[in-house]
Amino acid sequence: MESVVLDAVDIHKSYGTGAGRFDALKGVSLRVAEGESVAIVGKSGSGKSTLMHILALLDEPDEGTITVDGADAAKLRGRDVNRLRNRDFGFVFQQFFLIPNASVLENVVLPLKIAGVGAKERSERGMAALRALELDDKAKNKATNLSGGQKQRVVIARALVNNPKVIFADEPTGNLDTATGQVVEDILFGLNRDSGITLIIVTHDTELAARCDRQIYLRDGLETDVAPPANLHGALPAGSVLPGADTGGTIEGVTA
Ligand code: ADP
Ligand code: MG
Numbered sequence: 001m002e003s004v005v006l007d008a009v010d011i012h013k014s015y016g017t018g019a020g021r022f023d024a025l026k027g028v029s030l031r032v033a034e035g036e037s038v039a040i041v042g043k044s045g046s047g048k049s050t051l052m053h054i055l056a057l058l059d060e061p062d063e064g065t066i067t068v069d070g071a072d073a074a075k076l077r078g079r080d081v082n083r084l085r086n087r088d089f090g091f092v093f094q095q096f097f098l099i100p101n102a103s104v105l106e107n108v109v110l111p112l113k114i115a116g117v118g119a120k121e122r123s124e125r126g127m128a129a130l131r132a133l134e135l136d137d138k139a140k141n142k143a144t145n146l147s148g149g150q151k152q153r154v155v156i157a158r159a160l161v162n163n164p165k166v167i168f169a170d171e172p173t174g175n176l177d178t179a180t181g182q183v184v185e186d187i188l189f190g191l192n193r194d195s196g197i198t199l200i201i202v203t204h205d206t207e208l209a210a211r212c213d214r215q216i217y218l219r220d221g222l223e224t225d226v227a228p229p230a231n232l233h234g235a236l237p238a239g240s241v242l243p244g245a246d247t248g249g250t251i252e253g254v255t256a
Contacts, residue, residue: 004067005166005198006032006055011064013050024050025061026221034165037192037199039209042218048202049170051218055200056168057085069165086114090159090197092188094171096151098143104154105130105139111162129157133187149180156187166198167191173208185211 013025053059066073109126130136133153173181191197
């Protein structure tokens with residue numbers, strides 16, 4: 001039987017209260033098997049990042065349950081959530097979140113430092129991750145003195161250094177030009193293929209989504225079977241059925 005790494009059931013999340021309340025997720029369920037690549041797709045504001053933060057245990061749902069590796073996240077203490085997140089998850093976000101004045105190596109080994117790994121091992125594993133991303137010559141550089149593509153590779157090295165089961169990527173190519181974005185995508189899918197790392201990728205890029213094993217379409221906080229209209233990037237031919245849209249919904253939004 002396939003092993004389930006993440007199981008989210010009927011997730012609800014609202015922001016604000018009273019008249020200012022906004023229901024960002026209205027009952028989304030998602031089960032992810034080990035080694036899968038899953039795209040979470042939808043227009044801006046559809047709830048993609050909210051869902052990803054909840055799946056990654058960075059935020060808690062108002063209703064619904066998240067099970068990680070068989071453990072109910074709501075029953076874990078804060079410290080255990082942090083440990084699980086640090087051990088099992090890697091993060092690749094659009095905005096990089098690198099510490100500007102720290103060196104590239106210091107940025108990459110941060111998850112190991114949090115996990116209490118000693119200095120020598122940190123440095124060895126950090127350098128190994130940087131070599132894998134062909135950035136070992138930049139180890140001593142300040143993180144600020146890098147191009148966008150190099151920064152995103154540093155972020156991937158940091159996501160990898162803990163040997164995670166799952167990498168969460170939120171618009172990982174959103175700030176990159178097409179060619180650099182392609183390189184970053186290839187690295188992520190290489191990790192999925194060669195190391196069996198599960199990928200959960202939030203994107204509004206239909207081409208990137210199509211490279212994943214499976215696509216989850218969000219609209220106004222709910223999952224929908226119909227692919228959103230083809231967008232700026234990589235518009236598909238009118239009428240084409242996106243892989244994973246198993247109801248045969250078409251690009252025009254006409255449900256079969
Ligand atoms: P996406 O990633 O698909 O663009 P988000 O999950 O970031 O969407 O946001 C979904 C909706 O929730 C948006 O309308 C957004 O404005 C709202 N939202 C997100 N975060 C907050 C917050 N911290 N406070 C209030 N509203 C929020
Ligand atoms: Mg977002």
